[in-house]
Amino acid sequence: SVMIKPNKIGHVVLNVRDLESSLEFYSEILGFEVVVKQPDGSGAFLTCGQVHHDLALFQAKDDALPVKRGQLGLNHFAVQIGGPEDLKETYRLLQEKGVPIDYTVDHGMTASVYFFDPEGNKIEFFYDKCETDDEGLAMMRSPDRRNTKLVLE
Numbered sequence: 001s002v003m004i005k006p007n008k009i010g011h012v013v014l015n016v017r018d019l020e021s022s023l024e025f026y027s028e029i030l031g032f033e034v035v036v037k038q039p040d041g042s043g044a045f046l047t048c049g050q051v052h053h054d055l056a057l058f059q060a061k062d063d064a065l066p067v068k069r070g071q072l073g074l075n076h077f078a079v080q081i082g083g084p085e086d087l088k089e090t091y092r093l094l095q096e097k098g099v100p101i102d103y104t105v106d107h108g109m110t111a112s113v114y115f116f117d118p119e120g121n122k123i124e125f126f127y128d129k130c131e132t133d134d135e136g137l138a139m140m141r142s143p144d145r146r147n148t149k150l151v152l153e
Contacts, residue, residue, distance in 0.1 A: 001043055002075070004139065007106075008095070009085070010051075010054075010091075011051075011053055011055060011056065012054070012055050012059065012077045013055075013056040013057075013058060013062060014056070014057055014058070014119070014121060015053035015058050015059075015060040016058070016059065016060055016119050017060055017064065017066070017119060018118065018119075019020075019043070019057060019058075019059045019106070020115065021045065021118050021141045022057050022118055022119060023037070023044055023057060023140040024037050025117055025118050026046055026055065026057065026117070027046065027112075029093070029094075029097050029099065030079075030123075031102075032046035032047065032048060032054070032055055033046060033047050033049060033105075034046055035047050035053055036098075041059060042058065042059050043056060043057055043059060044056065044057050047116050048079070056100065060151050065109060066120065067106065067117070067118070067119050067121055068110055069120065074121065075122065075123050076114060076121070076122035076123060076140040077123060077124070078112070078119075078123075078124040078125075078126055079123065079125050079126070080122070080126060080127065081125050081126065081127050081130065082127060084127065085110065087111055087112075087113060087125065087127055087152065088128060088152050090113060090125050091104065091113050091153075092152075094113065094115055098115070099115050100115060100116045101115045102114040102122060102148075102153070104150040104152050105149070105150050106129075106147065106148045106149070106150040107126075107145075107147055108129070108139050108140075108142075108145045108146065108147070108148075109128065109129055109130050109135075109136040109139040109145075110126040110127065110128055110129060110136075111126060111127055111129060111150055112126035112150070113122045113125050113126075113152065
């Protein structure tokens, strides 16, 4: 039978209660570049600098339910950064800006910091510890892979 063959996840779109505060968070704290903001205030598109958009923020309806941890739907989304020093600096800046941090972890193939945006969405910033995608995939599939504590202070 014929199977669909996805290449990669292209972008994340979040509905937000407060578009302005979310735009400020994602651009001024997390460093996304605002590509376009809809003139009617319905949304905005942001990029990491390589493609048309990596993230979009849409204004939610007034009666939208708030994000609740553990609910059905999105658990978190992940954003790749450069390396160990970038992760340490990200962690330091998140703390400095008062961003709620969930935890840090070494997953084996990646090292990560998990934190929350102003709407309560969980985000992971990580760097790849493997030289190649094949190496990372093999590590992920390994029955011996373990998560270990990651200290970034």
